[in-house]
Amino acid sequence: AAGVIQSPRHLIKEKRETATLKCYPIPRHDTVYWYQQGPGQDPQFLISFYEKMQSDKGSIPDRFSAQQFSDYHSELNMSSLELGDSALYFCASSLETETEAFFGQGTRLTVV
Amino acid sequence: AQKVTQAQTEISVVEKEDVTLDCVYETRDTTYYLFWYKQPPSGELVFLIRRNSFDEQNEISGRYSWNFQKSTSSFNFTITASQVVDSAVYFCALSGNSGGGADGLTFGKGTHLIIQP
DSSP states (O other): OOOOEEEOSEEEEOTTOOEEEEEEOOTTOOEEEEEEEOTTSOOEEEEEEETTEEEEEOSOOTTEEEEEOTTSOEEEEEOSOOGGGOEEEEEEEESSTTSOOEEOOOEEEEEO | OOEEEOOOSEEEEETTOOEEEOOEEEOOOSSEEEEEEEEOTTOOOEEEEEEETTOOOOEEETTEEEEEEGGGTEEEEEESSOOGGGOEEEEEEEEEOSSSOOOOOEEOOOEEEEEEO
């Protein structure tokens, strides 16, 4: 069965650079979530989209923005990267807003 | 505000032992969802179970079972006859219902389960 696809899987950036993470949800899923998991930490909810509209907002820094496109894929844009942004970034998708969310394998971002 | 507490930071047992992972939650929502996810060393988050607040029936799936007790705000997870492959970090998570929005999950800090051969 198709799963959530995230790209790239690994990314190394320097401080103050920008990064774009992509997420392709499971086919027919209309809801996308983004999470950030620091080393040894629990995942922290950043933002979600339902039918291409922002639905819920968590602890997403102002330097980050995200959107969901007409084909339901989503992109997380991160600017002015800081060392503390180094983390595993997960995307999850679900069908509608009240079903279980399935996670992608994550993008490991390292800021040097 | 929502909160999930997993008091056990790390548990180590010998293979074939039964082990229970505790989860206590706090929420003001009358409708909410509880989840368990497994995160093996490879890093992905594997969905295990979702339970809504109106369904207090316990569930069993193979060696896994879940005990939801609304009266104590707990959603505990038991692995019977543990195996080395069960070694992972297990997260309990909570999602509220803000009226149709795609609410994000609030995760506990996780329990690192080590199954020794």
